Amino acid sequence: MLQKTNFKKIVPLGAPLGMKTIILSPEEAIEKVNNGFDGMKVFLIIQYPSEALFLVEKGAKINHINLGTSMIHPGDKTYIIRSTRSTAVPIPEGDVPVWKKLHELGVKLTVQQVPVDLSIDLNQKIEDGLFDK
């Protein structure tokens, strides 16, 4: 049985050494994003694509989202985006409507797990019918 865990304490422990960590709900993040985090240069991590769509639909000024990886669900259809021979990023079918909506809203979408990988143009993949196969 899983014990209730305080993830607010655990997340900073997983951050790189010396990194300041801020945890926000999607609602809290909208104003912060639009105010540019008071001039700080931040690395923004969003847990679920649906939360990214929520931010964009609520007016957060996000014009580029990079998909590093996705949570896959056993048994569900999964699309694979390959950025190198050895690197593949999964996109579960359940997330497809979210990615299509972000594409329709004009958000630049890329797939790149780490900086040394090729950046794949997800907008182009969507236009080419990746999710229609």
Added chain:
Amino acid sequence: MSARILTLFYGLVTDELAWVQYLKTDTMVVISEDVAKDEF
């Protein structure tokens, strides 16, 4: 403003570190309803 989506808690700390070094930033903002509410 750019955002990166990845799955938390699945052993991808090395990926985060690579991006942090590449972006030359010192602040990580995690946006998650689950984490913000601590309702796992």
